[in-house]
Amino acid sequence: MDDALVRGARDGSDEKVVWIAVHRAASLVLADLFPQEPAERFEALGLTAAMSVPGADGSKADAMWAIGGEVAAAAAVRARGDGADRVWSRSRRPAPVPGRWQPTPPINSFDPLEPLAGEWRTWVLESGGAVEPREPVPHDSPKFREEVDEVLRVARGLTAEQKTVAETWNLDRGTVTPAGVWNLKALALAEEQGLDDAGTVRMLATLNVAMADAFIACWHAKYKWWAERPITSIRARHDPAFLSHLLTPAFPSYPSGHATASGAAEVVLSRFFPANEAWLRGQAEEAAESRLLGGIHFRSDNEAGLELGRAVGRRAVEHVLGPAARN
Numbered sequence: 001m002d003d004a005l006v007r008g009a010r011d012g013s014d015e016k017v018v019w020i021a022v023h024r025a026a027s028l029v030l031a032d033l034f035p036q037e038p039a040e041r042f043e044a045l046g047l048t049a050a051m052s053v054p055g056a057d058g059s060k061a062d063a064m065w066a067i068g069g070e071v072a073a074a075a076a077v078r079a080r081g082d083g084a085d086r087v088w089s090r091s092r093r094p095a096p097v098p099g100r101w102q103p104t105p106p107i108n109s110f111d112p113l114e115p116l117a118g119e120w121r122t123w124v125l126e127s128g129g130a131v132e133p134r135e136p137v138p139h140d141s142p143k144f145r146e147e148v149d150e151v152l153r154v155a156r157g158l159t160a161e162q163k164t165v166a167e168t169w170n171l172d173r174g175t176v177t178p179a180g181v182w183n184l185k186a187l188a189l190a191e192e193q194g195l196d197d198a199g200t201v202r203m204l205a206t207l208n209v210a211m212a213d214a215f216i217a218c219w220h221a222k223y224k225w226w227a228e229r230p231i232t233s234i235r236a237r238h239d240p241a242f243l244s245h246l247l248t249p250a251f252p253s254y255p256s257g258h259a260t261a262s263g264a265a266e267v268v269l270s271r272f273f274p275a276n277e278a279w280l281r282g283q284a285e286e287a288a289e290s291r292l293l294g295g296i297h298f299r300s301d302n303e304a305g306l307e308l309g310r311a312v313g314r315r316a317v318e319h320v321l322g323p324a325a326r327n
Contacts, residue, residue: 001026002205004071005198008064015198016053017060022201023049024068025075032076082121094226099139101226101252105243109250118220123209124312124319128220131311133304136227136254145237147298151230152238155295158245162293169258169290170246178258178287179211182265185283189273202320203272207265210316214264214309218257221308227254230298244295256297256305259288263309264316271317284309 004025008018027046031039050065090111096102103110118128125131137144154162171177176184186207190200230253234242266284270277288306291297 001201003074004068005201007067007071011063011067014055014060016055017064019053019197020050020061020064021068021071023047023053024065025071026068028069028072029075032072032079078121083116084120086116086119088115099144099228101228102232104229104231104248104250107247107250112223112251113249114219114251115223118216118218118223120216120219122213122216124316125213125217128216129224131217131308131315132224133221133255133308136225136304137298137300139228139233143300144233144298147300148230148233148237151292151295151298152234152242154292155242155245158293163245165286166246166290166294169287170294178261179208179215179265181287182207182211182261182269186265186269186272189269189276193273193275195272199272203269206272206316206320207268209320210264210268210313211261213316214260214312215257217308217312218255218260218305219251221255221304222252222257225254226252227301229253230295246291246294246296248296253297254301254304255308256288256291256301258291259284259297259302259305260309260312262287263306263311264313265309267310267313268317271321 001022004021005018008021009015011018023046027042027049030045031037031042034042046068050061053061088111092115094100101112120128122128122130137147158166169178169181171181183204186203187200189195190203195203229248231242231244231248262284266280270280273280284306288302291302292299
């Protein structure tokens with residue numbers, strides 16, 4: 001949508017007329033993302049929305065309609081070449097050693113989730129490994145043992161309020177978590193502060209580009225280190241029957257994906273809503289903490305994730321809004 005706005009404005013058209021390009025692009029992208037839905041449904045929605053745009057004569061409307069189609073086609077080509085459909089070979093799995101990820105109960109999936117996601121095509125980073133977290137805490141160190149003990153201690157003393165925090169950020173159905181949660185927060189802030197439509201589109205584009213690259217960078221790190229999950233450590237050291245409050249996902253622990261996405265979102269949204277910077281930081285830290293409360297991440301996973309996500313967020317802000325936006 002942001003590309004459609006930019007292309008339409010570059011064409012010299014009225015700021016209202018360019019929304020025809022946006023509606024056309026959005027309808028085609030939605031049809032591509034949801035192939036089980038009738039394409040005509042989205043086509044009709046886009047056409048209806050475009051027809052409601054005031055002040056467009058036939059030639060201008062046709063030009064914007066064409067631009068929207070071109071933008072959507074470019075997005076489809078990019079999506080089909082981003083590497084997300086590659087198949088992982090088990091030969092790339094490292095040998096089992098202490099401290100390395102292994103299948104975790106109750107899922108006990110031998111193959112981890114999306115092991116190639118760290119190699120997907122990025123938006124503003126040069127690659128998934130362009131920004132990396134520090135090395136994880138060594139599994140045989142006193143610091144690591146302290147972190148294992150902390151997860152167990154927190155799990156055994158969870159309050160009702162802490163459970164609510166863990167579950168609010170977890171949302172174990174659909175794609176709303178955690179990127180969707182941040183999109184909902186972003187939309188609420190845009191409405192509350194009267195951000196105009198063009199500003200909202202630019203904000204959402206920057207936010208989601210940042211979170212997409214943050215996830216790729218996070219998954220690159222996860223499969224660089226293959227760090228074990230708390231449930232594995234606790235069952236080996238303390239309680240063979242331990243189960244975390246939240247379902248432990250089937251992929252390595254370090255760093256936390258929730259924390260990484262939230263760090264990126266915090267930086268981007270603070271740029272668009274500077275008056276809410278403190279609140280946004282608190283939300284990002286709560287999202288990270290929720291994974292410790294859920295028993296599925298160590299504290300260092302969360303801290304490294306926030307740090308990584310914030311670094312990616314700064315890159316996204318600079319790339320989309322220009323170097324001056326860093327500060």
